[in-house]
Amino acid sequence: MTCTWVHERLLLYLAEELSPTESARIVDHLAGCRDCNAALNELAASRDILREMIRTTAQPPASLDTRILQRVQSLHRRRFLWLDRLSLWTPKTVFAFSGCALVLVMAGYQWGRWNAAPTPVPGAPTAASALPTLDLASLAEAHHAWDRRTGSADLDATLVAARLTQQTGLDVPPLDLRDRTVRLKDSAVVQVNHIPVAVRHYDWNGTPVSLVQANGIRLDLPYSLRELKHHGRCFLIHQKDGLTYIFWCEGPDNFVLVAQAPPSQLFALTCKLCAKLRPG
């Protein structure tokens, strides 16, 4: 502890506004420091004299109140003028005004919804990325190209997944639904915009279903389709030439389920596949 430290706190010490620890340290120091003792005594003696000298007993003139109130009242009138105007508003005018405001807000909201850009699928690349889009025609062609005669036996889902992974470079998960209604019958690699896409063909209670998997970083989803939100996930649904397409994203990949089936039925199968792709 230095004399400077003590000097800086002498006034607080005299005013008894130091913590007990700090006061004790100063008392210890003062016991052995003549200079600090002298400074303390001088400060103690002059403090009260100077305080009395600085204090003034000057009185404001009575006219000052009037001046202050005149100025404040002019501010007051300006400040509360608009509140006075509110008193002109009858319940009828307030109700009419509120109604108009509500109609305008709702109209604005609807206009905003109509003009809003379609919501991108979460996790999918944005439309601004200018990627080639998964072509519906090539998907339909791949679906129709499946020759059910050649794929009569059930295939091993793990082997098919491994082969497709090797051929396309995609991380193709084995989709063994362990469901008698859905059987893996065939697989193929299709080129869409010269990009390899994995296709698995299933037999779904006699209905042929194709599951397409494409790299979402290289191939975009078509966004001008009907959007369906389910359990916080986003699906795109499209129907064309008797086929139903359901698009969704899973990690970095885009998936499409294609079948000649009503959307509601195909969506049930989609949910089953999604649960398999993303357990829990």
Add this chain to the structure above:
Amino acid sequence: MPSLSDEVLAHRAAAGKMECFEELLARYRVRVYRLCYRMAGNAEDAEDWTQECFVRIYQQLGRYNAERPFTPWLLRVVSNTCISLAKARTRRESRIQVGLTTETEQVSSEGDPLCRTLANAQRQEIQEALDTLSPLVRQTLVLWAQEDLTFRELGDALGAPLPTVSARVQRALQHLRARLLPDNKKVRP
């Protein structure tokens, strides 16, 4: 009205009750005037500054939190107003290089003429000594002396930490002691 606390009055005044503001003015007019007097250094400016302080108090009442004590809040507004007015005056004076005529405090006409003259001279000397301090230091010292605040209250009023305000007052006292209490007048223990 006199039974209401300052905090309640301030809250009502903020809501537009002029009579509450008038009551606050009646309660604080002398205290604010004296602070302004010491800061301005003359009666004429002190009146203008007091008026400006109350105008600012009125304008800022909407921001006052009635759950906290009113006096420190008021002292803070007054301090800020006085400091900014003092700074503005310093700038103005330095531009036109003309000093203000200092008026001495109104003293009683009663008593010994020699005592009155000496008292006037002393007051002028004190004011001149105060004027040599910067507006911020002067305001701190005047608040401490005039309002008899603890350093903690002073810190609250000025929005500064305790060690800062005490150091400011201590430096100012040392400065004034050197000017007003020369060696022959210095108080010896």
